[in-house]
Amino acid sequence: MADALVPRSWVMRALYLVLCITLLFLHLLPLEHMPPKWAGPDFVMALTFAWAVRRPDYVPVLLVAVVTLGLDLMLQRPPGLWAALMVIGTQTLRNRAPSLRDLTFAAEWASVASTMVLITVANRVILALLMVDQAPLGLSLMQLLSTLVAYPAMAILSHVLLGVRKRAPGDLDTAGPRL
Amino acid sequence: MARDRGQGEDYSGPLKRLLLGVLLLCLLGIFLIWRIDSPRVERFRAQVVDRVVPSFDWAMAPVTGAVNILRDFQSYQRMYQQNQDLRRELQQMKAWKEAALQLEQENARLLDLNNVQLDPRLTYVTGVVMADSGSPFRQSVLINVGARDGIMDGWASMDGLGLVGRISGVGRNTARVILLTDTSSRIPVTIQPSGQRALIIGDNSIAPVVDFVEAPDQVRPGDRVLTSGDGGVFPAGLLVGQLAEDPGGRMRVRISADYERLEFLRVLRSYEKERLTDPGQVIAPLILPGTEGPNIPTDPAEAAEAGNG
Numbered sequence: 001m002a003d004a005l006v007p008r009s010w011v012m013r014a015l016y017l018v019l020c021i022t023l024l025f026l027h028l029l030p031l032e033h034m035p036p037k038w039a040g041p042d043f044v045m046a047l048t049f050a051w052a053v054r055r056p057d058y059v060p061v062l063l064v065a066v067v068t069l070g071l072d073l074m075l076q077r078p079p080g081l082w083a084a085l086m087v088i089g090t091q092t093l094r095n096r097a098p099s100l101r102d103l104t105f106a107a108e109w110a111s112v113a114s115t116m117v118l119i120t121v122a123n124r125v126i127l128a129l130l131m132v133d134q135a136p137l138g139l140s141l142m143q144l145l146s147t148l149v150a151y152p153a154m155a156i157l158s159h160v161l162l163g164v165r166k167r168a169p170g171d172l173d174t175a176g177p178r179l
Numbered sequence: 180m181a182r183d184r185g186q187g188e189d190y191s192g193p194l195k196r197l198l199l200g201v202l203l204l205c206l207l208g209i210f211l212i213w214r215i216d217s218p219r220v221e222r223f224r225a226q227v228v229d230r231v232v233p234s235f236d237w238a239m240a241p242v243t244g245a246v247n248i249l250r251d252f253q254s255y256q257r258m259y260q261q262n263q264d265l266r267r268e269l270q271q272m273k274a275w276k277e278a279a280l281q282l283e284q285e286n287a288r289l290l291d292l293n294n295v296q297l298d299p300r301l302t303y304v305t306g307v308v309m310a311d312s313g314s315p316f317r318q319s320v321l322i323n324v325g326a327r328d329g330i331m332d333g334w335a336s337m338d339g340l341g342l343v344g345r346i347s348g349v350g351r352n353t354a355r356v357i358l359l360t361d362t363s364s365r366i367p368v369t370i371q372p373s374g375q376r377a378l379i380i381g382d383n384s385i386a387p388v389v390d391f392v393e394a395p396d397q398v399r400p401g402d403r404v405l406t407s408g409d410g411g412v413f414p415a416g417l418l419v420g421q422l423a424e425d426p427g428g429r430m431r432v433r434i435s436a437d438y439e440r441l442e443f444l445r446v447l448r449s450y451e452k453e454r455l456t457d458p459g460q461v462i463a464p465l466i467l468p469g470t471e472g473p474n475i476p477t478d479p480a481e482a483a484e485a486g487n488g
Contacts, residue, residue, distance in 0.1 A: 025235055027313035029243055030320060033441045035360045035383045039315040065202050069209070073227050076317040079220060080210030084203050091199065130214050133363055135316030136383055143315065 012058040015162065016051065020044055020067045024074055039143035041150035044071060048086065049093055049112045050155045054164045056094040064090050078132055085119040101166050105155070113148050120144050221348060229350025232310050232321055239310065303337075303445040304328050309353065318361035318383065319344070322444055325352045329448070333412065336446045341418045341435030342366070342406060343444055356444060359387050359419070359434060367409035368419055368432075373397040376407055379419065379432050386423060386431035400424045404432050414449045 023043050044067070051059045068083035092115055100108050120140060127134050134140075158164040213220040254261070306322035324330055326349050334346045336356045344364065348355035357364055364381035370392070377392040392398055402422040408415030420434040 024313065025238065028232065028235065028310040028321075029239060029246070030308045030311045030441070031243060031246055033311060033318070033320065033358065033438045034385055035318055036315045061199060061202065065206060069206065070227075073224050074231060075314040076224075076312050076319065077314065078210055079213050079224065080206045080208070084206035084210065087199075087203060087206065132214065135362070139315060139383070 009055075009057050012051075012055070012162075012164065013060065013063055016047070016059055016063065017067065019047060020071070023047075024071060027075065036139075039139045039146065041146040042143055043147075043150065043154065044068070045086065045089075045116065046147055046151045046154040047158070048090055049115065050151065050158050051164055052090045052093040053097050053100055053108055053112060054155075054158065054166050056097050058164060059090060061087055061091060078127065081126060082123060085123055089115045089119045105152070108155075109151060112151055116144060116147060225348040225350045225353075225355065228321065228348070228355070229325065229353045233323075233352055236309060236323075303447045304330065305443055305445045306354070307443055308441050316362075316383070318358040318364075318381065319347075320356050320358065320441055320444070321353050322356060322446070323353060324446065325350050325354045327351050330354045330446055334446050334449055335406070335413045335417060336444045337417060338436045338441060338444060340437070341420055342413075343436045343438075343441065345413070346446060354446070356446075358438070359432075359436075360385060360438070366419070367407045367412060368404050369407040369415075370398045370422060371403045371405060373402065376409065377404075377430075379404070384431075385438065386425070386433055389422065389430040389432055392430065395430070398422060398430065400430075414447060417447075 048059055048064055048067075052064075065083055065087050068086040069080065071077070072079045072082050093112065096111055100111060124134060124137075124140065209220075304324050306324035306328075308320045309323050310321040312319040322336070330346060330349050332346055332349055336343050336346060342359065344356040344358040344361070345366070346354050347357045359366065359379065359381055360383060361381045362383050364379075364387070366379050368377055368379050368389070369375070370377055370389075373394075375393050375398050377389050377398075379387045379389050381387045389398075389404070400421075400423050404419040404422055406413045406415055406417040406419060418435050420432040420436075423431050423433045425431050
């Protein structure tokens with residue numbers, strides 16, 4: 001793997017972009033026009049955080065910013081705010097990643113959960129302060145909860161199918177720390 | 180080596196921190212600009228959507244089609260029951276059809292008597308639904324007609340039967356229809372037969388709330404709700420739905436348009452009405468076609484006489 005033509009981290013970054021575009025595509029399918037009674041998980045958030053905790057070099061901050069800003073524009077959210085919060089969240093998890101590496105999955109989950117809750121609350125508070133029309137509170141809470149529930153599934157999928165695993169000591173499959 | 184990485188590879192170096200700061204400032208700046216000058220950013224958003232969504236179209240249509248076929252297949256299992264329901268409905272519809280025919284004839288007679296001119300410019304463009312809003316918090320759809328087809332912001336869009344929403348955000352090839360159920364939707368309506376004016380307000384439920392009714396005791400569930408044309412937003416008289424009362428006692432509209440299947444939407448061309456600024460001038464054109472001069476009753480008494488005669 002080390003002498004592949006393209007470094008693995010770049011392949012995984014491209015894969016992240018493709019996954020996010022696929023998720024956007026699935027969101028945009030005109031299947032249901034009735035107002036929903038429940039809100040599904042925000043898979044992009046779960047995916048980003050799962051990768052940020054495992055392999056921060058696969059989700060560079062610029063890529064996260066561009067992807068989430070694009071999603072903001074496409075999904076009729078206030079542009080920029082959610083993207084900024086996602087960048088902050090990703091950076092926080094990225095900083096915690098080294099200490100989380102040796103802990104159990106439960107600790108990682110708790111850490112991700114706290115980040116998700118914080119940025120969701122921050123989003124609502126900022127929107128409320130600037131008097132922007134908001135989604136119903138119940139729906140956002142439901143989305144938050146379902147994202148929290150979906151996170152382990154996302155983490156397992158990334159781990160098993162996509163090979164996004166935490167670095168183990170003596171792991172030499174990347175070009176190095178500086179990327 | 181592991182410890183080197185452990186010291187936070189992406190916070191290492193002031194340059195990266197600076198970059199992060201600049202990035203965050205940019206994003207928050209975009210948000211603030213949106214908050215301050217929303218129309219411009221929304222126009223930009225419409226252009227982005229206009230670029231991106233049509234490029235998904237080749238894949239979107241088959242996937243949507245396949246899912247719909249699967250759903251239809253599921254509904255075959257309930258075919259017998261559906262058949263019974265349809266028969267019963269058909270019976271009711273026959274009675275209604277009879278009534279409608281009679282009313283149509285009567286209406287035609289009355290229109291003829293009054294010599295009413297219906298607005299000839301109320302034509303429509305039909306578009307296909309390409310995508311929905313993609314988020315559970317927003318109720319809107321994207322249709323495949325846009326500025327190229329002369330669509331303008333604020334026009335009404337209907338399915339075959341009733342009002343679906345209004346255009347908000349027009350790109351070159353696409354336009355966004357904000358559905359009546361969206362939380363930002365406010366439509367002025369009249370409730371018939373009492374003629375009360377009200378506003379229907381979307382609240383992310385299938386039945387929008389009716390609010391600001393002038394005399395709430397004069398309306399009752401089952402009344403018809405039509406657009407009123409107040410504020411020049413919509414043409415008047417488009418069917419919205421029927422009034423219903425929810426368990427909490429609030430008035431809501433049961434929307435006539437079939438939100439389960441929004442496939443084709445017609446967008447009504449409604450050009451801005453002429454403003455009446457000078458009341459004397461608008462009674463008739465100065466020179467009527469086929470006559471040599473203006474034929475305007477100038478004296479109020481004469482006008483009244485003409486009206487009575």
